[in-house]
Amino acid sequence: MNHKAIPDVAFSGVTFQSLQGRSVIITGGASGIGADLVRGFSSQGCKVGFLDIDAAAGQALAQDLPDVFFQVCDVTDVDALRQAMTALIAQTDGVDVLVNNVANDARHTIESVTPAYFDERVATNLRPHFFAMQAVLSSMRARGGGAIINMGSVSWKFKGTGYAVYATCKSAMLGFTRVLARELGGDSIRVNCVVPGWVMTERQVKLWLDDKGEAAMDQNQCLPGRIVGADIAHMVMFLAADTARMVTAQEFVVDAGWS
16 A cells, blocks of 8 residues: 655754753653654753663664663553653753653454453553653752643544543543643643644554545545654644743644544
């Protein structure tokens, strides 16, 4: 199958001056959207720490970028997550920005879901976001504020099938975001949610994209073309920067107008 051309969107022409020198931590940063988040913040002159279960991909990404630090971590292990976050905060000299990106959209039927599988999906797609947030609070408060960006998904907005537990976790990102925004606003910590559409990462193209998917994008997106990781990173960086200093408790959908 011949896929439509996927654009190579660079970061070189986009500058958020207030991000220069800021410290950023990203969960699930070794590949896909996460890797583009790492590259994007690095291009702004940030100190970037990221964690991921894929040691080889994480190390390869980190060694090619300045002031980027990697910790291998299985986020389903809360103690390991806390240790990795502590190490990254030390490596980046504190934290100004947290991007809760880690996720896994593995397909499953409703009938096949067991209590153990349900708990494992939550342990990947929801629980780490809370404990990563918890880990950065003291540093952000000591610095006088910060920004937390939670990554949602249009999967539940589309009423998609084949990933009921994943979509449930992703829909929770909006409630999580709004409650945190109220609780942390007094500390000048802004909390927002970015909701990607169907982003043409290597994983999506390899596992899920077919002729039917191509046709669905052509029919349902208001804009032509394909969404790539840099499109998501640009929105995240805008929300992390001082350009969004009075923006919190909001949801920002980047789906070319599909939803």
